[in-house]
Amino acid sequence: MARSCNFDRQEKLILAMELFWQQGFAETSISDLVGHLGINRFSLYNSFGDKQNLYRECLSFYLDNYSFGALDTLLHEKAGLAEIEAYLARFIALQREQKYGCFMQNAVLEKSLDDEGVLQECQRLFCRLQTSFTQVLQDCQARGELLIHVQPHQVAAFLVLQLQGIRVLGKAGEYELLDNGFAVLQGYLHTLSAKAF
């Protein structure tokens, strides 16, 4: 019926996400986006609405595709405390490379106060994270690998807390603190175990 769009929307969304991820909302101008995405100003507005809307869509995309992705693999295999430990170790290692930190964490600290939608989106992910960890730990406990007095949902909350702390220290370049903190975390996980791992 009419002319079709000559760029891939999702490809451009990813580019926009990268830029917001690196620079934050306020520090990223529409002109920056136009340059980085390689599409015209008007096409950008036409495809994604205004800046706020684009940002939210980027955040959603990030939450669904980038953040904590490895957690899913943790869920599918019959994982235990050893796998949780390995996940945390990988997570910390990742922070050394991810110099831009975490898009979601940036979003929480920069935008949650003036954009209710951003806050809710992030809370949704926190919930998902806790649920996932709780599931793993419950399975663990059912198999007799976790001490019975341990409360899975509490330990799960504790782990979410760790992830957030790790990302802040990672962005701050505090790798030694991270390693030392992880050593303690590791020790703690071992105290939860009903059998050595």
Added chain:
Amino acid sequence: MARSCNFDRQEKLILAMELFWQQGFAETSISDLVGHLGINRFSLYNSFGDKQNLYRECLSFYLDNYSFGALDTLLHEKAGLAEIEAYLARFIALQREQKYGCFMQNAVLEKSLDDEGVLQECQRLFCRLQTSFTQVLQDCQARGELLIHVQPHQVAAFLVLQLQGIRVLGKAGEYELLDNGFAVLQGYLHTLSAKAF
């Protein structure tokens, strides 16, 4: 010799800090500052230099006077694990009121990539924090209250990690996660003790 300044510099610095704290660097304009501080645009530049400089000074002031202040009291008394636990509990309670989160954390996530000075300032505080905790724990251990196999500097790093995670979850309004996470943290601290507390 000449006319003297007719406002209190430090008072204005605190006002500026409040505004940056609430809104971040990029979202706070000079006009915002002029309005909130109640001094003229030029006077602001005359007293504090440009925006970047003012921000750095605000961060310094925050780090010296606001962030983690209660930690000092922890150091002076002969504190033990129970006091550390209480400190963490107070810290969490504070996050419920501090809806603007932590200036330093905002600074790390927003500005550390493009302002080396901001990053270094924050790293200096991380170091101070770890040192303080290490000191308390070492004293603790010397008095025989802490199990001898525990490494004070590692646990200190672990605690710094907790503080950062707490602040993120606090800003995100995740109070239930915080409470559950703290319960676990509490339990862990008790396992470190050579005597019940």
Added chain:
DNA sequence: AACATTCTTGACTGATCGTTTAGATATGGC
């Protein structure tokens, strides 16, 4: 091939950004 429709383009909007200037005003030493 002609049409309606949609995308693309680049110039443009008024507003706001951080920063600076020139002139008025107030202060302290003589």
Added chain:
DNA sequence: GCCATATCTAAACGATCAGTCAAGAATGTT
């Protein structure tokens, strides 16, 4: 009281901001 010096005020700087517009180019249907 006078002058040197510093602070203050208001206006303005060029640059950039987010967002829009009208005209041209490309497409699918008929």
